[in-house]
Amino acid sequence: MRVVAFNGSARKDGNTAILARRVAEELEREGIETEMVQxxxxxxxxxxxxxxxIEKKDLRCTVDDxxxxxxxxxxIEADGIILASPTYFADVSAEMKALxxxxxFVARANDDLFRRKGGAAVVxxxxxxxxxxxxxxxxxxxxxxxxxPGSSYWNLGMGWAKGDxxxxxxxxxxxxxxxxxxxxxxxxxxx
Numbered sequence: 001m002r003v004v005a006f007n008g009s010a011r012k013d014g015n016t017a018i019l020a021r022r023v024a025e026e027l028e029r030e031g032i033e034t035e036m037v038q039x040x041x042x043x044x045x046x047x048x049x050x051x052x053x054i055e056k057k058d059l060r061c062t063v064d065d066x067x068x069x070x071x072x073x074x075x076i077e078a079d080g081i082i083l084a085s086p087t088y089f090a091d092v093s094a095e096m097k098a099l100x101x102x103x104x105f106v107a108r109a110n111d112d113l114f115r116r117k118g119g120a121a122v123v124x125x126x127x128x129x130x131x132x133x134x135x136x137x138x139x140x141x142x143x144x145x146x147x148x149p150g151s152s153y154w155n156l157g158m159g160w161a162k163g164d165x166x167x168x169x170x171x172x173x174x175x176x177x178x179x180x181x182x183x184x185x186x187x188x189x190x191x
Contacts, residue, residue, distance in 0.1 A: 001031075001032045002079055003034045003035075003081070003118070003182070004075060004082070005020045005036045005082035006071060006081075006099060008086070009040060009085065009124070011162065014124070015164060016086050016124040017038065017084070019124055019157045019175050020084035022175035023120060025179065026176050026178075026179025029179075030179075039095040047063075047101040047105055059073075059076065071103065075107075075117075078117065080117055080118035080120070080182060080185075081120075082120045082122055083121055083140070084122035085122075085137065087123060087128075087133045092133045104140055114141075115145040116147060119138075119144070121133075122178075123154075123155060123156040124165060126160045134155060149184070150181060151178035153171075157171030157174070
């Protein structure tokens with residue numbers, strides 16, 4: 001089994017990546033292969049509403065000048081997907097929103113490509129707004145007919161400067177439990 005995680009932070013290997021890796025560590029402990037895709041430094045365009053994915057039904061976005069089609073391919077091949085984002089003005093980053101919109105349209109245009117895959121949201125936050133970002137990611141999973149595992153708290157970790165989330169013991173434990181629950185779920189789905 002395989003899980004792909006997408007770090008939607010503009011900071012490569014910052015707090016968002018630390019949290020997503022904590023989930024991945026637990027998945028790997030359970031024998032599930034993981035991969036991290038960092039969106040930092042990538043210029044990802046939003047959906048242009050061209051409807052090309054609906055017309056072509058070729059598992060791809062017609063906008064082909066960024067990494068989104070590579071991301072969609074990884075999502076298709078994976079058994080589980082982690083979408084991790086920092087909280088920017090009470091929502092996900094622009095890169096994560098563009099990935100959600102474009103991957104979501106391609107998936108729905110092609111017979112719900114992500115149906116019955118596991119999906120987990122991970123959110124890094126300084127103070128407030130994380131629940132809305134968490135909901136934005138989960139809305140993508142739910143409209144995609146994915147199965148979302150829970151954890152011991154909402155899937156968020158608190159921190160400002162790079163590495164601050166390592167001081168959030170509850171947030172780190174939430175990520176560990178999330179990884180354990182996602183591993184259990186994926187084994188049930190694919191058992």
